[in-house]
Amino acid sequence: MFEDLKQTIQSQFDFSPNKNQMRDIERLLFEIIRRDDIALNALIADLKSKTPLDKYYGRNKFFAIKEALIKRRFPLTAAHQKIDTKKVFSSKLRKPIADNWQIHKPFKPLKIFVEKEVRECELLDNFKRKFPAVDIEELNYYSDYLKTNKFSISQLKKPLVFIVKEKWDFIKPCPCTKNHVCCGYWILNLGFGCSFDCSYCFLQHYTNFPGLLLPGNIEDFFEQFDAFYRKLKKPIRIGTGEFCDSLALDNITGYSKKLIPYFEGKHVLFELKTKSTNIANLVDISPPSNIVISWSLNPSNIAEKEELGAASLEERLLAAKKVQDKGYRIAFHFDPIIHFEGWEKEYKELIDKLYSHLKPPFAWISLGTLRSNRELKNIVESRFTQSSIFYGELLLGEDKKLRYPEFIRRKIYESMVKYIKQHDQKTPIYLCMENKKMWGVLGENLDSTPQIEKYLLNL
Numbered sequence: 001m002f003e004d005l006k007q008t009i010q011s012q013f014d015f016s017p018n019k020n021q022m023r024d025i026e027r028l029l030f031e032i033i034r035r036d037d038i039a040l041n042a043l044i045a046d047l048k049s050k051t052p053l054d055k056y057y058g059r060n061k062f063f064a065i066k067e068a069l070i071k072r073r074f075p076l077t078a079a080h081q082k083i084d085t086k087k088v089f090s091s092k093l094r095k096p097i098a099d100n101w102q103i104h105k106p107f108k109p110l111k112i113f114v115e116k117e118v119r120e121c122e123l124l125d126n127f128k129r130k131f132p133a134v135d136i137e138e139l140n141y142y143s144d145y146l147k148t149n150k151f152s153i154s155q156l157k158k159p160l161v162f163i164v165k166e167k168w169d170f171i172k173p174c175p176c177t178k179n180h181v182c183c184g185y186w187i188l189n190l191g192f193g194c195s196f197d198c199s200y201c202f203l204q205h206y207t208n209f210p211g212l213l214l215p216g217n218i219e220d221f222f223e224q225f226d227a228f229y230r231k232l233k234k235p236i237r238i239g240t241g242e243f244c245d246s247l248a249l250d251n252i253t254g255y256s257k258k259l260i261p262y263f264e265g266k267h268v269l270f271e272l273k274t275k276s277t278n279i280a281n282l283v284d285i286s287p288p289s290n291i292v293i294s295w296s297l298n299p300s301n302i303a304e305k306e307e308l309g310a311a312s313l314e315e316r317l318l319a320a321k322k323v324q325d326k327g328y329r330i331a332f333h334f335d336p337i338i339h340f341e342g343w344e345k346e347y348k349e350l351i352d353k354l355y356s357h358l359k360p361p362f363a364w365i366s367l368g369t370l371r372s373n374r375e376l377k378n379i380v381e382s383r384f385t386q387s388s389i390f391y392g393e394l395l396l397g398e399d400k401k402l403r404y405p406e407f408i409r410r411k412i413y414e415s416m417v418k419y420i421k422q423h424d425q426k427t428p429i430y431l432c433m434e435n436k437k438m439w440g441v442l443g444e445n446l447d448s449t450p451q452i453e454k455y456l457l458n459l
C-alpha cells in the first residue's frame with residue numbers, strides 16, 4: 001500500500017526506522033487512514049503539528065512517533081487511560097487475496113464428497129434429491145481431499161460439501177475463554193463450517209478445510225447423548241450453533257426434524273441458533289417446551305456489510321415471529337456487538353425493533369462484544385476489504401484476544417441492559433466470555449457457573 005513509506009518517514013521525521021519499527025508505523029498509519037479516511041500526507045502533517053518530534057533522536061524518536069500514532073489510533077482509550085503498547089497488536093500488513101470465493105444465495109454445492117462408511121445415509125439422499133446434477137465423489141476419509149488439493153485461505157468458502165461419519169467429537173462443553181466466567185453451555189457438534197460468511201466469524205481461523213463438513217450419522221449422536229444423559233445429574237443448556245449455523249441448511253439436511261423429537265421431554269434446554277429464515281421444518285413440528293430457537297441480531301448496517309449471505313434483520317425478526325406464533329420458546333443473541341460511531345443509537349433502535357415485533361419474555365438474551373484471536377484480524381483483512389470493524393478500539397486482553405477495553409465494554413453492556421429492561425424485566429440476560437467484574441452490570445449477583453446455570457434454566 002505504501003510504496004515509498006520508508007522514504008517519506010525518513011524525509012518527514014528525519015529518522016530511519018528499522019524493519020520492526022517500520023512494521024509498527026506502517027500498521028498504525030494504515031489503520032488510521034482506513035478508519036478516518038484521511039490522506040497519508042495530511043495525517044503526517046497533523047501528527048507533526050501536534051507532537052514536538054524534533055527534540056527526539058534515534059529510538060526515542062521512534063517511541064515518540066509510535067506513541068503519537070497510538071493516541072490517534074485509539075482516541076477514546078487514550079483519553080481514558082494510558083495505553084500499554086504491548087496490548088497494541090501490530091501485525092505485518094498483508095495484501096488482500098484476489099481469488100476469494102463469494103457466498104451465493106441460495107446455497108448450491110459445487111461438488112459433494114461422501115465418506116464410504118456413510119454412502120447410504122439419508123443426508124446424501126437429501127442432497128441428491130435437491131441437487132441431482134451435482135457431482136458426487138466417494139472418499140475413504142474426508143481429509144483425503146487435502147492430499148490432492150492444498151488448502152489456502154482463498155478456498156475457505158468454496159461450496160464443497162463433505163458428508164462424513166463423525167466418530168469422536170459429539171458433545172463437549174463450550175470452551176469459553178481463560179479467566180472468564182463460563183455460562184455452562186454444552187455443544188452438540190453437528191457439523192463444521194457455514195454457508196454464510198460473517199467477517200468476524202472465528203471459524204475462519206479454526207479451519208484448515210474448505211466447504212462444509214456434515215455428519216451423515218446423526219443417529220450415533222443420539223446414542224452418544226443417551227449415554228451422556230444417563231450420567232447427567234442436573235439439567236443443562238445445549239445447542240448446535242457453535243461451529244455452524246443450526247438452521248442455515250436445514251431445508252436440505254432436515255436435522256431439526258430429528259433433533260427436536262429426540263430432545264423433546266429431556267431435562268435439557270436444546271437450542272438451535274441461526275441467522276437464517278430456514279424455519280419450514282420447525283413450523284411442521286408441534287413445539288416441545290424445552291426447545292429454544294434463537295437468532296443472532298445486529299443493526300442492519302452491520303448485518304448487511306459484515307454478515308454476508310445471512311438473512312436481513314427484518315427477515316430474521318419475521319422468522320422469529322412465525323416461530324414464536326407457532327408456540328416455540330425463542331431467544332436472541334446480540335453477539336458480537338460492534339462499537340462504531342453512533343453504535344448506541346443503532347443498538348437502541350435494534351432493541352426497540354425487536355420488541356415491536358416479538359412478545360417477551362424470551363428464553364434468554366445474550367450480550368457479547370466483538371472479540372477474536374489475533375490471527376483472525378489478518379484473515380479478515382485479507383478476505384473482507386470492505387470491513388473496518390477490526391479497526392475499532394481493540395486491544396489485547398488478559399486472554400490475549402483482541403477486545404474493546406473494559407470501560408467501552410462496560411458502557412455497551414450497561415446501555416444494552418438498560419434498553420432491554422425498558423421493554424422487558426423478565427427475560428434473563430447473560431454475558432458471553434466476560435470476567436466476573438463485568439457480570440456485575442446485570443445486577444443479578446451472578447459470578448459462578450452454577451449460579452448462572454440456575455438463572456438461565458429458570459430452576
Ligand code: SF4
Nearest residue numbers: 194196197198201244
Ligand atoms: S452465521 Fe455463525 S457460523 Fe455462520 S459465518 Fe456467521 S458467525 Fe460463522
